[in-house]
Amino acid sequence: MKKNFLYRTIDLYYDGFRHMTLGKTLWAIIIIKLIIIFAILKIFFFPNYINEHSESGSESDFVATELIDRASSP
Amino acid sequence: MTNLLLNIDAGTIDWSRAQFALTAIYHWLFVPLTLGLAVIMGIAETIYYKKRTDFWKKTAQFWQRLFGVNFAMGVATGIILEFEFGTNWSNYSWFVGDIFGAPLAVEGIVAFFMESTFVAVMFFGWKKVSAGFHLASTWLTGLGATISAWWILVANAWMQYPVGCTFNPDTMRNEMTSFAEVALSPFAVEKFFHTVISSWIIGAVFVIAVSCWYLMKKRHICLAVQSIKIAVIVGLIAALGAAATGHKSGMTIAQVQPMKLAAMEGLYDGGKGVGLKIVEGLEVPYGLSIMATNTPDGYVPGINELLNGYTKPDGTVELSANEKIARGKLAIQALADYRKAKAEGADDSSLFTLQSSLKENMPYFGYGYVENKEDLIPPIAVNFWAFRAMVGLGSLFILFFGIVLLIVFDIPMVSLIFRRLFSALGLMDERAADRTTPADAMPRWLCWAAILMVPLAYICSESGWLVAEFGRQPWTIQDMLPTWAAVSDLNAGSVALTFFLFLILFTTMLAVEINILLKQIKKGPEL
Numbered sequence: 001m002k003k004n005f006l007y008r009t010i011d012l013y014y015d016g017f018r019h020m021t022l023g024k025t026l027w028a029i030i031i032i033k034l035i036i037i038f039a040i041l042k043i044f045f046f047p048n049y050i051n052e053h054s055e056s057g058s059e060s061d062f063v064a065t066e067l068i069d070r071a072s073s074p
Numbered sequence: 075m076t077n078l079l080l081n082i083d084a085g086t087i088d089w090s091r092a093q094f095a096l097t098a099i100y101h102w103l104f105v106p107l108t109l110g111l112a113v114i115m116g117i118a119e120t121i122y123y124k125k126r127t128d129f130w131k132k133t134a135q136f137w138q139r140l141f142g143v144n145f146a147m148g149v150a151t152g153i154i155l156e157f158e159f160g161t162n163w164s165n166y167s168w169f170v171g172d173i174f175g176a177p178l179a180v181e182g183i184v185a186f187f188m189e190s191t192f193v194a195v196m197f198f199g200w201k202k203v204s205a206g207f208h209l210a211s212t213w214l215t216g217l218g219a220t221i222s223a224w225w226i227l228v229a230n231a232w233m234q235y236p237v238g239c240t241f242n243p244d245t246m247r248n249e250m251t252s253f254a255e256v257a258l259s260p261f262a263v264e265k266f267f268h269t270v271i272s273s274w275i276i277g278a279v280f281v282i283a284v285s286c287w288y289l290m291k292k293r294h295i296c297l298a299v300q301s302i303k304i305a306v307i308v309g310l311i312a313a314l315g316a317a318a319t320g321h322k323s324g325m326t327i328a329q330v331q332p333m334k335l336a337a338m339e340g341l342y343d344g345g346k347g348v349g350l351k352i353v354e355g356l357e358v359p360y361g362l363s364i365m366a367t368n369t370p371d372g373y374v375p376g377i378n379e380l381l382n383g384y385t386k387p388d389g390t391v392e393l394s395a396n397e398k399i400a401r402g403k404l405a406i407q408a409l410a411d412y413r414k415a416k417a418e419g420a421d422d423s424s425l426f427t428l429q430s431s432l433k434e435n436m437p438y439f440g441y442g443y444v445e446n447k448e449d450l451i452p453p454i455a456v457n458f459w460a461f462r463a464m465v466g467l468g469s470l471f472i473l474f475f476g477i478v479l480l481i482v483f484d485i486p487m488v489s490l491i492f493r494r495l496f497s498a499l500g501l502m503d504e505r506a507a508d509r510t511t512p513a514d515a516m517p518r519w520l521c522w523a524a525i526l527m528v529p530l531a532y533i534c535s536e537s538g539w540l541v542a543e544f545g546r547q548p549w550t551i552q553d554m555l556p557t558w559a560a561v562s563d564l565n566a567g568s569v570a571l572t573f574f575l576f577l578i579l580f581t582t583m584l585a586v587e588i589n590i591l592l593k594q595i596k597k598g599p600e601l
Contacts, residue, residue: 033150045161050160060246064410066563067165
């Protein structure tokens, strides 16, 4: 019986991951990298500056103040 | 950065710029090899598809394995750049996010998913799908990576030449008026072709270097020779293509970023029939005019003309920097007045007048932040030498690929004459000159030169980005927002901290990748 597309897709990934050799090392590196980037760097070092310094809904006022105040006087 | 009238720490600006540059430079170590190896592995598998020999299957799988290592190491290195937009460059993010963010979003949703879907079929599907579907998946993996590059380069091109947008003073955002104008901007199209084609040089150089190492070790001779044959053709076409697209880009830059061109040349006083400096005191007559206008007597403005104003050949007047600064200040004042009037409930007629003044002077908005016109000059030394590194090395690659081509392909008479000439010059063993098998004919010095070409190719590629991005200074968006207006008011120390964190993280990743790649190269193909 011809297996359907969904089965073949799942089988592709399942079989592929199961028989990885070098791929296991690379995936470990990818996962560690993603944890460092999203769980550490993003949370602790890269907050959204405008969200932190302005009230919700007032972002345009905050940016306007920033951009207008930074200009020199005519 | 001495003209700051604000209380932004100059260190914040410099560290933010340095951090972005560091992240971008590291990201660009992985991307071009992905783009370049994608072509080589695609060709190798196409030959396998035609010939169906185990040799070509293993050859394709070998280069795909190295592609996979580089792909895995490069994944998500670009995400950090997007974090930096939101944290370090928050004014920039808000001001242009609606336009800049769109191509980045498309890249993530479409291109990256395409790449990551088909790369799974490429690695897992050898025994699961038909040869034709597998071949298509291999090419679609490369196409996905290339489409990713398209959208990122559209975003970067928009920074250099902002089009298809209008500023909304109520939301403080630039809003897209034409997606087509942004996505198909001539600057973006030329940048895409030049960047992608030059990435193929890196792929070609890498493959030739690895293959030459095998030749020197007398291992996998057949794979090495066949791979060199593929790579040298790709490399030579790419090197010539990069030169052609680079010339086209130069012409566009002359139109929309003339200060960048002047900085690249260290040209203070422009004119007609300007020569192209190789180094100070040595120039190609009329070279810069040809590069900028395609005519030997074309007019090229220098830094002084751009700062002091001049009349272009078509009769239009380019305003002086002081005039642009004055109009920029009017634009910012009009924005301030408009927002104040709106908050106070002014009538529509007053608001319309203020909006009109803003709109009229909006093209010079960014100049309103400039006090000293000299701050409009990009760093000349960096631009000058980076441009020469790029063009000089690009020319070297044409020569290198040409020599390798003549050695590995037995072109009747031509190859023999060439080898005899090399032999007469002492660059090739006499016996090797008469041999027609490339494995014997490739002199050892050329194999070592091929290995040396790898770091040189990266230096060339990164130099191109230095020209692109240093030449854009002081603008984050050309004419719209200088760096000191775009940057977030962060503590310089915190930005410096993340700079060094990235330096450690990326250097570690690079060391890991090089280690894994070298191990896989030493291991060789499973022939």
